Amino acid sequence: MEKGLKEKLLESGREEEESLGKKLWSESKKLWIVAGPAIFTRFSTFGVTVISQAFIGHIGATELAAFALVQTVLLRFANGILLDQSGAY
Template sequence: MADSIIINRDGKLNQPLLTSVDDDDEENKDLASKVWTESKKLWHIVGPSILSRLSAYSMNLITQAFAGHLGNVELAAVSMSVTVIAGFNYGFLLGMASALETLCGQAFGARRYDLLGIYVQRSWIVLCSCCFLLLPLDIFASPILKFIGQSDEVAELSGVLAMWLTPLHFCFAFQLPMSRFLLSQLKTQLK
């Protein structure tokens, strides 16, 4: 490759766009080690997040499995309240919190650490406000489910369960921004 370096009239070095075949073998070996190194870094960052998500979703799965042992109506009610109502609220709050990931990442990259705390506090206020706006969905879950055609027995039991799941939504309002805040600073290590 030393033969292919060209010097301009101005004295600046120009390197060719294509390299020889011998250089490709060396770069491929180098590429494999680079991919391995980057993969380890990626799993170091993403691994705890994956573990967190798996444990959160497995709680819903285990809850529904135990409700299935109680009876069909109870399983349907738990499914409706956990999957539909709580799932809708979680999805809405997750979407709102996703903007914080970009803001915190930019503030951390720009070394504006004071903005990190401000963004998290603002997102707590916004998401708590959204929780209050979503509260009628929990309070009026039974009439809403009856209106869309669910049986009275399932709708009534789902409404009771939705009321018990209301604190979970307010928990999401604090947990989702905090996880984005920590993730933007690469604070995901399990120690």
């Protein structure tokens, strides 16, 4: 514990110093591996919702109102419960 404040907490196994650009590129790749699927999921879910509304709108006004009710009440309520449970301890 007495080694000092400048000691690295995580040893990477490499003694040479990497440049800032290489570190930034490495961390950016790791971030996109984690965040990429989440971004794709959000965009695709939004796209499916918009396309569904467009097709249901051609069927009739009552069907579109029913879809809007289900979308805003039930699905958002279910997502709220899922997000709440993901943060529970």
